Amino acid sequence: MKPFNLDKEPKIKSGFTTPDSYFDDFTEKMMQQLPEQEVKVVPLYRRMSVWISSVAAVLVIALGVSLLLKTNTKSEPDATTIENYLVYQADILPNDFIQGLDKDAIEDLEASIAISDEDIENYLNNEDYDIYLNE
Amino acid sequence: MQDEKAFIAQLLDPKTQNDAFRQLVSQYSRPLYSHIRNIVLNHDDADDVLQNTFIKVFRNLSNFKGESKLFSWIYRIATNESLTFISQKAKKAGVSNQEILEKQAQELHADNYFSGDEIQQKLQQAITTLPEKQQLVFKMRYFEEIGYEEMSEILDTSVGALKASYHHASKKIENYFNTH
Numbered sequence: 049m050k051p052f053n054l055d056k057e058p059k060i061k062s063g064f065t066t067p068d069s070y071f072d073d074f075t076e077k078m079m080q081q082l083p084e085q086e087v088k089v090v091p092l093y094r095r096m097s098v099w100i101s102s103v104a105a106v107l108v109i110a111l112g113v114s115l116l117l118k119t120n121t122k123s124e125p126d127a128t129t130i131e132n133y134l135v136y137q138a139d140i141l142p143n144d145f146i147q148g149l150d151k152d153a154i155e156d157l158e159a160s161i162a163i164s165d166e167d168i169e170n171y172l173n174n175e176d177y178d179i180y181l182n183e
Numbered sequence: 184m185q186d187e188k189a190f191i192a193q194l195l196d197p198k199t200q201n202d203a204f205r206q207l208v209s210q211y212s213r214p215l216y217s218h219i220r221n222i223v224l225n226h227d228d229a230d231d232v233l234q235n236t237f238i239k240v241f242r243n244l245s246n247f248k249g250e251s252k253l254f255s256w257i258y259r260i261a262t263n264e265s266l267t268f269i270s271q272k273a274k275k276a277g278v279s280n281q282e283i284l285e286k287q288a289q290e291l292h293a294d295n296y297f298s299g300d301e302i303q304q305k306l307q308q309a310i311t312t313l314p315e316k317q318q319l320v321f322k323m324r325y326f327e328e329i330g331y332e333e334m335s336e337i338l339d340t341s342v343g344a345l346k347a348s349y350h351h352a353s354k355k356i357e358n359y360f361n362t363h
Binding site for chain 1: 201204205208209212213216217220224226230234237238242291296297298299300302303304306307325326353356357360361
C-alpha cells in the first residue's frame with residue numbers, strides 16, 4: 049500500500065454543511081442583535097458623572113461655609129455657665145468681684161438677697177460671734 | 184487600502200455605521216463561519232460563536248486602530264472567541280480541550296450538518312490529535328487556504344514558525360493515516 053501523502057492526494061474538503069438558507073437571513077438576524085447606540089452610552093455616562101460631581105462639590109462647599117459661619121457666631125453664655133466658670137476658677141477671689149461692682153450694683157445685690165431676720169438670728173446663734181460683739 | 188480606510192470611517196461614523204456594518208456582516212459571514220466551524224466542529228456552536236464574534240467586532244469598532252487589516256482583526260477576534268468557547272465547553276465537561284474535540288470528531292458521522300465520507304472524518308480525527316496551534320495553522324492553510332502573511336497577522340506568529348507548524352502538522356496527519 050502506498051504511503052498516504054497529503055500533497056499527492058486529491059484535496060480533502062472539511063465536509064461541514066449548514067442548514068438550508070442559514071445565510072439567507074443571517075445578516076438581518078445579526079443586525080437586530082446589535083447593541084443600540086453603544087458608542088453614545090459612554091459619553092452620556094461621563095457627562096452625567098461630571099454633573100453629579102459638580103452638584104456634590106457645590107453641596108460640600110455650601111455645607112462647609114454654613115458650618116464655618118455657625119462656628120464663628122458669638123453666642124452669649126448663660127448665667128449658669130458664668131457662675132460655674134467663676135466657681136471653678138481659683139484665681140478669681142471675692143475681692144475681684146467687689147472691684148468689678150459699683151455702688152449701685154452692690155445695693156441691687158443686697159436688695160436681691162432676701163434673707164429673713166429669723167435666718168440671720170439662727171445663723172448668729174450657731175456661731176461664736178461674742179469676740180466681735182465685745183470689741 | 185484607501186477603500187478599506189473609507190470603509191472603516193463609515194463603520195465609525197454613527198450616521199453610516201449601520202449600513203457599513205450590514206455590509207461587513209454580509210461579506211464576512213460565510214468565510215468567518217467556515218473558520219469558526221473548522222475550530223469548534225459543531226454547527227450550533229459555530230452559529231453561537233459567529234454571532235458573538237460580530238457583536239464583539241461591533242462593540243470594539245472604536246478600538247480598531249487600523250494597525251492591522253480589518254480582515255486580520257476580525258479573524259483574530261473569531262479565533263479567540265472559538266478557542267475560548269472550546270475551553271469553556273471542555274471545562275464544563277471536566278475534560279481537556281483536546282479530549283472534547285477528539286470526542287466531537289469521533290461523533291461527526293452522526294452530525295446532521297456533516298456530509299463528509301470516511302476519509303473526511305478520518306482527517307478531522309487526525310487533526311484533533313495535534314497540538315492546538317498546529318491544528319489552527321493546518322485548518323487555516325489546508326481548508327481555508329489563508330496565506331502565510333495574513334495568517335501571521337491573525338495569529339501574531341512569524342511566517343517561518345507558521346510554515347514549520349504546517350509542515351509538522353502535515354507529517355503527523357500522514358502518519359495518522361498510515362497507522363489507522
